[in-house]
Amino acid sequence: MTAPAPFQIHATDAQLEDLRARLHNTRWPEREVVDDWSQGTPLSYVQEVSTYWADQYDWRSREAALNRLTQWRGRRRALASILSICAHRMKTPCLFCSVTVGPVQ
Incomplete structure (x- = not known):
């Protein structure tokens, strides 16, 4: 995926049940051995x-x-355009999360 693409979260019932079981x-x-957070x-x-x-x-x-x-969702370089849209047009806070699956290239 090179261009940013909209997406929605969807967890299946099986995934949620698996999480509950775990x-x-x-x-x-x-x-x-102590009664504080040390x-x-x-x-x-x-x-x-x-x-x-x-x-x-x-x-x-x-x-x-x-x-x-x-x-x-998109590659980090492509997300710069989303940041520009958020900052200048939408007046909406942007939160960027980076998740790497597999080897970093």
Whole structure:
């Protein structure tokens, strides 16, 4: 893909069910030995967030909300034109995320 192309997020029911299963089947480490964040994120907090994502997070409503926004996918060089459009015409904040799949060329 060379030119930026619009896209929408779509997670299948199978993907969401797989995520829920993996969250429920997490093998947790032993609890940290201190009662603060000095050894990293407390296990209880991570477990609470994991439970929320598995059982309460409404992915479909977030997916719908994100899909109401204009989203683009393309190579980094091509995205410069989108930044120009966002900055000068749309008055819409732009968020750029870079994901590399496979070897970097």
